[in-house]
Amino acid sequence: MSGNTFGTLFTVTTFGESHGPALGAIVDGCPPGLDLAEEDLQADLELRRTGTSRYTSQRREPDRARILSGVFEGRTTGTPIALLVENTDARSRDYEAIRDRFRPGHADYTYQQKYGLRDYRGGGRSSSRITVATVAAGAIARKYLRQRLGVEVAGYVSRIGPHELDCVDLPAARTNPLFCPDPGRLPELERYLDQLRRDGDSIGARVTAIGRRVPPGLGEPMFDRLDADIAFAMMGINAARAIEIGDGVAVAGQRGSEHRDELSPDGFLSNHSGGTLGGISTGQDLIVHVAFKPASSIRIPGRTIDVTGAPTTIVTTGRHDPCVGLRAVPIVEAMLLLVLMDHWLRHRAQCGDVVSATPDITRRR
């Protein structure tokens, strides 16, 4: 309840700071009997690792998650699964310069005003490094949802600054460092990002995630809607500034005759809604877009104040990402997986024995 726990039944409670000895999470509520090993977490962790291309921070962390509890003889026991990831490449000396000054666009000033003190090293708790724990937790949800329900979640970068990217080849998005779903455009994007780095500047991006074979019926109708929990999850990712479901902001310009997704015995005839109606999954693809602001740590000097309130300027050195959105794909996927896992359990709790007289039209195809 105190801000660092996600979920109602499948809960993830995280801890750790950018430059502390370790980060991690306790995953509670996982159904028992799931095959689980540390290797199952590693694929997702690799996707979010830094230092693997010149377009992300050069901090090099092995990002190996240890499982400290909740798994016995290779299967989950139903008790809490503790995940621990050690920090090995934290260089606190990089941050002495920001000890007494607030970086514009960062949480430095708000942490100071909320708590009266702050761990300034690498942004402390506000660093995107923290998401390593979330990604590891999401990998557990991924394994369960895939094995038991056939659900698949995949994301890609759908915009980098001025460059809109079509989803030409979804699987390919996982195999290039820009998570670009249109590999033919990689050279153009690389040139763009290289120029950006030379400028010492950064750029925003948009990530899109798709959830496939989500069962119909997930989501609580009033407040705890599936789409509301997705919005909550995504806006909780560092740098997110907009969440769209289905056609998103464009719906403000659509007519009802265009937007409403008609039904047929063979499924819906369109998917403008993005996979939910009334906050409950339809069985169609879940479609989520998240807009990420540009990184605020850039080499261009900025005006700011120091901790006493006096005016000063700042140039952020250290190891930073020119486009934080490029690293967000595995995090967006993890958050979507956590939401789906939680709502699957919630749905089973209340409606575990419901039988509908109406066929599931999305599974006929």
Place this chain on the structure above:
Amino acid sequence: MSGNTFGTLFTVTTFGESHGPALGAIVDGCPPGLDLAEEDLQADLELRRTGTSRYTSQRREPDRARILSGVFEGRTTGTPIALLVENTDARSRDYEAIRDRFRPGHADYTYQQKYGLRDYRGGGRSSSRITVATVAAGAIARKYLRQRLGVEVAGYVSRIGPHELDCVDLPAARTNPLFCPDPGRLPELERYLDQLRRDGDSIGARVTAIGRRVPPGLGEPMFDRLDADIAFAMMGINAARAIEIGDGVAVAGQRGSEHRDELSPDGFLSNHSGGTLGGISTGQDLIVHVAFKPASSIRIPGRTIDVTGAPTTIVTTGRHDPCVGLRAVPIVEAMLLLVLMDHWLRHRAQCGDVVSATPDITRRR
């Protein structure tokens, strides 16, 4: 936890269906000693009432909220405040035609698949009529936040289909039925909506809400961020499809040197972030945009299935809104008020005795 309770400390639990005898809410956690009377709720309820212009549903409800508990001799006691609003103009006969068919774009199909049965009258629990309880609860939060902290929340319609609307006159938005902040454009908008009604169609819209004099420091840093809870709250409103904070989707195209809001002793030098950094309020204006899809109940026939899965068509009669977004302003305001109230209490719980050495730069102005 079961989906119909909003908030952690200032909680609103709602009940009721479109065509049941009554709707209402239990507001728990309100601080004691607040002056409160039923009239305090009425201003906000009037703003969301239907039947008050030709651009909204012609259902006529007095929408008087009774306070059944939690107030003694004109002041809140700290115990639950129960709010009751009776339904008086429910015409269930309008809905017999949809008993066995699913309306496209509505929650009919998803409720059926989740619960195995549904209250088809007027959409049952999925009707936007339910929001009357939320608006009444929001009025309590508004009174507290205004009296104790000086916080003001105000919203307006910033887009109706193709018409983008500038905030020329914010107070005026509360005095016209379109919540339009640019009164000079009302004739044009009225012509547009009249044509839409003649077409038997509907249109999407965007609502913008602004929170003023929000104290810095509200929001929990990891998951329960202020902006994440705002996204959750807004996406939980019927027909919402996108949530933007500050510059919203546009941040995906911005450079860091443009986006990051620089600080000065006299406040921030811009507000691209929309009032939060790292999920915590900065003290600047909170800026939230919500995109609403067009109403799915239109007079144009649509393809669908019946409860057995057989194909059929439907024309939605009954009393409907051509632009549901026009009625969403008081609901968006209420949800923002509830989020701020809850986070104010959460902040006071953990940080009630914090003193920061850094001045609040947003209060100097």
Place this chain on the structure above:
Amino acid sequence: MSGNTFGTLFTVTTFGESHGPALGAIVDGCPPGLDLAEEDLQADLELRRTGTSRYTSQRREPDRARILSGVFEGRTTGTPIALLVENTDARSRDYEAIRDRFRPGHADYTYQQKYGLRDYRGGGRSSSRITVATVAAGAIARKYLRQRLGVEVAGYVSRIGPHELDCVDLPAARTNPLFCPDPGRLPELERYLDQLRRDGDSIGARVTAIGRRVPPGLGEPMFDRLDADIAFAMMGINAARAIEIGDGVAVAGQRGSEHRDELSPDGFLSNHSGGTLGGISTGQDLIVHVAFKPASSIRIPGRTIDVTGAPTTIVTTGRHDPCVGLRAVPIVEAMLLLVLMDHWLRHRAQCGDVVSATPDITRRR
């Protein structure tokens, strides 16, 4: 979260004061498809009604619960069930005398210190009248648990002051006003209580409740144990001062060789533990004892202070119970039912597809 909601998945949020216009509850999370009518609530409400014998308060309330939502065509829909009970026999004039003075043994002083003000009429929110809402909610849980799982919960008064009562005839306990399970002792008990009333005094009591055919496996192992939630539920009833599970306080004097319940293929060979091991139900009878303090409202004058802190005395007039424990049986039953219902849903959420290789030894008999 704010104190007036019980449960995690099957939640009951209550409101109301002793002398307000109405009391009630919102029951959220009920599975859909359960047959439910207002008459289903009435049997339990009748059991807790006052004014039906000379051994309880003479306040006469019809205690009819209206269902305002969540039920359609005789079945639960899965949406919130609102319950409303009007107060009709509230005589506030009885309480003017205590407006400025704190009754010893009551919550008057603690409410004053917590909230800075209090609804003094009939104890306000601290009155046991509030439990009418809990009892109505418990009746819903009772119907579900009986229909779907065969669970039965029954209670009785096992002690009235110096009189220990054996459970000679459990069904008979529901048919006499003292909830006495040994009807032959009724004349003796009535003489005792009549003398107590002549003395203007009150007496404590103990209530015992038994849960039969509870499935094994309910309860979360660490904090949210089944027995811990029972203890929480019971200690939350007005006037409760001790909770015992199984052999209760006597276990402090038992040896391991005596206490541990051995297992056989035909069930456990004893039930000292009271139906849980490690916080999880065994499938044996759940056995719970609750000790209730004597009513503090008695005709014997007591020393106290007034709202300014000055010493004074008080004699409590009004309509009171000589033994509040006598009215607690339906409340204890309701709380046990709510705990079981909630844990059944929680268990189904996490372990809905578990199959154990070990037979359920408690179901063989």
Place this chain on the structure above:
Amino acid sequence: MSGNTFGTLFTVTTFGESHGPALGAIVDGCPPGLDLAEEDLQADLELRRTGTSRYTSQRREPDRARILSGVFEGRTTGTPIALLVENTDARSRDYEAIRDRFRPGHADYTYQQKYGLRDYRGGGRSSSRITVATVAAGAIARKYLRQRLGVEVAGYVSRIGPHELDCVDLPAARTNPLFCPDPGRLPELERYLDQLRRDGDSIGARVTAIGRRVPPGLGEPMFDRLDADIAFAMMGINAARAIEIGDGVAVAGQRGSEHRDELSPDGFLSNHSGGTLGGISTGQDLIVHVAFKPASSIRIPGRTIDVTGAPTTIVTTGRHDPCVGLRAVPIVEAMLLLVLMDHWLRHRAQCGDVVSATPDITRRR
């Protein structure tokens, strides 16, 4: 929500099994600015360590808690505090004999039926070893409550089987291995326990804890009462079977004229209620008694079944406690501290600005 998190605002989420690599907890919601070091946790951890006398399990663990996050430059930052305790003396070979058989009185059977599988080594998650994390978390609450509010919590063993122990010398209880508050009786108790070990048997016990200088006003009135949360917390400790507040089970035999605690300007004239009225703290001493069952692991053979349901017998070897109640004092203290800490924050959230016109009579003395 999934069973392994305690508290609403000051939350403790624990993980770990008896024979896993490590145990620990994430403490969330701690106010910022508290001086905290690992040494602060050690005093309480020492009190619950095993292997320090012949009356407890001979398992030897250093029980050093590392702080992995949430503390910066010696002060809490307001972010999650992760605590890690490694297991170093786990001997899994001791437990091969119970792999296929259920120990009577243990959670072996209920875990099997709930989850379909279990970590049988040392009881897995149901081991009392898990409480090391709770005790470390409680030490944080102790430091805050002592520094900021002057609250002190102290416990002692008030009964060992047939031996009732008076609280002659409360501080002395912390200096002998039996937590006996009447040191003159130690030789007698040691003879009793030595004989019990020779018998291969175990014995129950009762622990009493006292909370001093608790502010009046803590606790929510309806369900989340201070005493209800204490009952929940205590019944959640391994082997607890009864919880008493104040006069406890004895209230069932008391008259109102005896029980009700009269008020005077100089405080209450007695404390039968044990420090709460209507679920809210009075400012008097909080008095809690917890009855613990005898350890079920004894050298006397017992009848049981194996995992297939066939009858068999068992003798529990391994390292066990003849009286688990002797080790429960620091755990009972920790749980009481956690409840008080959580309710302090909850109270501050809702009532942080309340001023009562009535003086606090318990602070005049």
